[in-house]
Amino acid sequence: MKQPYSVLVLDDNADILTASRIFLKQHFATVITLAEPAQLLSTLNSQPFDLLLLDMNFSRDTQSGEEGLFYLKQALQAQPTLKVVMMTAYAALPLAVRAMQLGAANFIAKPWQNEQLLQSLTQALQHTAKQSQPRQQPEHSAITDIPLLGNSPAMQQVLRTVEKVAQTDANVLLLGESGTGKALVAQAIHQASKRAAKAFVSVDMGSLNASLLESELFGHKKGAFTDAKTDYTGRFVQAEGGSLFLDELANLALPQQAKLLTALQNRTVVPLGSGQPVAVDIRLICATNDNLYQAVAQGSFRQDLLYRINTVEIVLPPLRERSEDIPLLLNWYLQHYCRKYQRAALQISSSDQRYLQHYNWPGNVRQLAHSVERAVVLAEGNTLDFSQLPAAAAATATVTEPTTGNDFLLEFVEEQTIRQALQYYQGNVSQAAKALGLTRGALYRRLEKYGL
Numbered sequence: 416m417k418q419p420y421s422v423l424v425l426d427d428n429a430d431i432l433t434a435s436r437i438f439l440k441q442h443f444a445t446v447i448t449l450a451e452p453a454q455l456l457s458t459l460n461s462q463p464f465d466l467l468l469l470d471m472n473f474s475r476d477t478q479s480g481e482e483g484l485f486y487l488k489q490a491l492q493a494q495p496t497l498k499v500v501m502m503t504a505y506a507a508l509p510l511a512v513r514a515m516q517l518g519a520a521n522f523i524a525k526p527w528q529n530e531q532l533l534q535s536l537t538q539a540l541q542h543t544a545k546q547s548q549p550r551q552q553p554e555h556s557a558i559t560d561i562p563l564l565g566n567s568p569a570m571q572q573v574l575r576t577v578e579k580v581a582q583t584d585a586n587v588l589l590l591g592e593s594g595t596g597k598a599l600v601a602q603a604i605h606q607a608s609k610r611a612a613k614a615f616v617s618v619d620m621g622s623l624n625a626s627l628l629e630s631e632l633f634g635h636k637k638g639a640f641t642d643a644k645t646d647y648t649g650r651f652v653q654a655e656g657g658s659l660f661l662d663e664l665a666n667l668a669l670p671q672q673a674k675l676l677t678a679l680q681n682r683t684v685v686p687l688g689s690g691q692p693v694a695v696d697i698r699l700i701c702a703t704n705d706n707l708y709q710a711v712a713q714g715s716f717r718q719d720l721l722y723r724i725n726t727v728e729i730v731l732p733p734l735r736e737r738s739e740d741i742p743l744l745l746n747w748y749l750q751h752y753c754r755k756y757q758r759a760a761l762q763i764s765s766s767d768q769r770y771l772q773h774y775n776w777p778g779n780v781r782q783l784a785h786s787v788e789r790a791v792v793l794a795e796g797n798t799l800d801f802s803q804l805p806a807a808a809a810a811t812a813t814v815t816e817p818t819t820g821n822d823f824l825l826e827f828v829e830e831q832t833i834r835q836a837l838q839y840y841q842g843n844v845s846q847a848a849k850a851l852g853l854t855r856g857a858l859y860r861r862l863e864k865y866g867l
């Protein structure tokens with residue numbers, strides 16, 4: 416019996432369109448096929464669809480998959496309840512993970528069997544039924560539901576400091592490598608404080624240029640500059656009564672550092688084009704991966720600003736220095752992603768557990784979480800595959816003995832390095848070949864040799 420859903424298929428390969436139309440018409444009430452991605456938006460605006468089967472690569476950009484991600488975003492903006500299933504070549508599977516992070520409901524590797532396609536689409540529809548939460552909170556008030564995990568003495572010390580500092584209004588400076596959990600700690604401080612019922616406003620100082628930054632932080636009046644079409648309440652005022660988290664603080668240029676210092680000293684902000692100070696009551700939490708003390712010594716960061724923001728300093732240790740936390744984090748993220756992707760409980764083999772515990776995690780907990788997510792999404796049966804972890808990092812891990820008999824085999828190392836380059840360049844063979852010092856042809860020959 417046909418399912419009462421309407422399906423849109425977008426692919427610039429006429430054979431795939433014909434094959435999918437013939438097959439899907441037997442199973443779904445409406446099937447429309449499109450060969451031209453430029454027509455996607457007008458098609459979605461003209462009628463509602465339940466499912467979109469979307470190719471990741473179009474002829475203009477056959478390798479990177481960026482076009483597929485672009486159309487995915489466009490489709491979800493036009494119809495937020497649409498369930499999108501991405502079609503991808505096997506070598507581009509890591510890209511499919513990115514697509515899922517951007518809101519795709521499922522993916523299928525080409526070439527597919529009809530039954531697999533039907534199963535993927537049906538799973539995507541079930542995904543619809545379970546997903547009742549809005550997809551994303553606005554960036555400036557995003558509070559995640561991820562707990563701050565860690566049993567190691569170093570993390571226990573961090574947790575005790577978080578508890579103590581949360582009881583006060585002291586300014587906090589969070590230091591540590593990227594991915595060690597600074598944003599999560601900032602959020603934990605806010606949530607444990609008396610300000611928890613008010614806003615937690617986060618600003619990524621690295622993503623705004625100097626002129627935008629001032630209006631973003633302090634607000635502006637209509638007409639203050641050419642693009643100021645309306646009044647804008649800056650992030651300080653949005654955080655009134657709550658906490659303001661300034662991330663990537665070292666990116667702040669000296670003139671803006673001076674303005675931030677004035678705002679903190681006076682506890683007021685002056686919106687651009689207003690001249691009228693507005694009083695603000697916020698707790699300030701700042702974070703950076705950079706060495707601010709060195710920046711002060713080099714003259715690129717103001718010492719008086721540093722001393723104003725660092726009343727309490729918390730240093731997040733890199734994950735490789737607290738490997739006791741790895742099993743806990745692996746287990747938590749495994750369950751988290753199994754739930755998210757509706758996978759039956761998957762297991763990490765004990766040899767992988769050992770390998771992951773000794774791995775040096777250059778990207779810290781963020782890398783661990785992404786690795787588990789990727790392994791869950793790509794799992795075949797109950798098997799989790801962690802072979803995509805960059806080999807270079809594994810080579811400098813604290814393991815002194817080879818973990819498998821192959822570790823020192825040149826071919827093994829070559830295969831791992833190629834995987835790593837492909838992953839880094841998201842399946843873009845030209846860029847990966849360039850980085851590996853190979854011609855495209857030489858890389859293709861190796862891809863064939865290793866079955867990648």
Ligand SMILES: Nc1ncnc2c1ncn2[C@@H]1O[C@H](COP(=O)(O)OP(=O)(O)OP(=O)(O)O)[C@@H](O)[C@H]1O
Binds near residue numbers: 596597598
């Ligand atoms: N202790 C932890 N427990 C659980 N998850 C964690 C922990 N630390 C970090 N994470 C997760 O790792 C990811 C990165 O964390 P976060 O953004 O807080 O790091 P960061 O230090 O602020 O990184 P960056 O400097 O790059 O902004 C997030 O998904 C976060 O939830």
